[in-house]
Amino acid sequence: MKCKRRYDIVVVGAGPVGSYTAYLLAQKSFKVGIVEKKDGVGDGVLCTGVIGTKAFDRFDLPGESVVTKIDSAVFFSPSGQKLLYEPNEVFACVVDRDVFDQRLLRKAVESGVDAFFRHRVSDIEYNGSYCSVKTRGSVYHARAVVVATGVDYCLHDRLGFGRPDGFLYGSQVDLSVPSLPSRVEVHIGQDFAPGSFGWIVPFRNGSSRIGVIVQKEGKVWLRNLIAKRVGKIPPVQACDIRVKPIACGPVKRSSKDRVLVVGEAAGQVKTTTGGGIYYGLLCAEIAADCIEKNLRSGCRLDDYEVAWRSALAAELDIGRNLRSLALKLSDQDIERLFTFAKQNRFWVELLIPRIDFDYHSDVIFYCMKSFSHLLQLNH
Ligand SMILES: Cc1cc2nc3c(=O)[nH]c(=O)nc-3n(C[C@H](O)[C@H](O)[C@H](O)COP(=O)(O)OP(=O)(O)OC[C@H]3O[C@@H](n4cnc5c(N)ncnc54)[C@H](O)[C@@H]3O)c2cc1C
Secondary structure, eight states, X not given: OOEEEEEEEEEEOOSHHHHHHHHHHHHTTOOEEEEOSSSSSSTTOOOOOXXXXXXXXXXXXXXXXXXXXXXXXXXXXXXXXXXXXXXXXXXXEEEOHHHHHHHHHHHHHHTTOEEEOSOOOOEEEEOSSOEEEEOSSEEEEEEEEEEOOTTOOHHHHHHTOOOOSOEEEEEEEEEOOOOOTTEEEEEOOTXXXXXXXXXXXXXSTTOEEEEEEESSOHHHHHHXXXXXXXXXXXXXXXXXXXXXXXXXXXXXXXXXXXEEEOGGGGTOSOTTTOOOHHHHHHHHHHHHHHHHHHXXXXXXXXXXXXXXXXXXXXXXXXXXXXXXXXXXXXHHHHHHHHHHHHHOHHHHHHHGGGOOSSOOHHHHHHHHXXXXXXXXXXX
């Protein structure tokens, strides 16, 4: 006999996006349940945890999860030329994802959300008036369901949401490597991140998070990056490196019957950097708003699909175009672009105001216009 529970909304997945959606809905006085397949949240999440400071201004996020504040970034070309971005203010934070995820869920629970662990949702059915969310031992009845399952797309296949257009792989290891406590390093080069980039991000107690985001063989490329850019440290074993897929592009559909898909589950991830927290939280707000309007005044739940795509689809497309272009660039091409930027103060002065931590299309357009001309001239 299955245990039955009734809610206005059931959220599937207690990652940051699921917990934040549940929190927003509880704040709107709905009865909300959140169902998570793991024992708890935030234990050993694989993520660098870099979030722009604007996210902390815009969303109600746990400040106590911040480990480091970032006020500069240095970009390294394949040969080691450097470009320094130093805006004289903190523009990003590095959070401890374990603490971040746990605190977000706690906020949701303190707002009245019921949380259920070790419950893997295996199916969601809509019978014309309510949804049944099914786990092995329970059924949850809800007027609307939010799927926030991250890169677990098993439910998508059953429900017809499709999968993201593509995937990248994020590989990362924590090492005791001295780095400036408030500066991130971005390393570009075909030898360790073909068509993409690697990073060294300060974490706590003198350790750094070192990673690459690539199309395949992340462990191999990350070891190359460490060998070339970190230097003399004890050899890093492949088993110390962790790898996880990152959605690169949206799912085909993110709203059907009374079910909405939010966060990485919907492919709401920056296609440039693989960062998923800001876009996921933004879409959590959009989803909570649409659900409220639907349940209180009968507005269409499908408006969610239109609203989030209007906000983000162009950014996601442009990032993917940049990735295709970057795969075609040789290390020599990249050197030329670095040299050009270093030698053209006026070009940089026009670039700087276009930089935004969360929206990259403006910078990409500016660079593409300048560089397509530059690269044509040189080929
Ligand atoms: C190496 C690496 C570095 C990254 N660095 C950054 C970064 O610096 N900044 C940034 O913004 N992003 C970064 N990301 C991406 C970021 O981690 C994700 O985009 C983010 O975690 C997505 O949040 P989410 O809540 O959508 O999904 P998740 O955090 O994946 O949470 C999904 C939850 O759903 C649960 N779940 C799944 N299926 C079911 C089911 N059927 N039933 C019940 N529960 C289920 C899971 O157990 C999980 O708890 C990085 C990713 C990687 C791999």
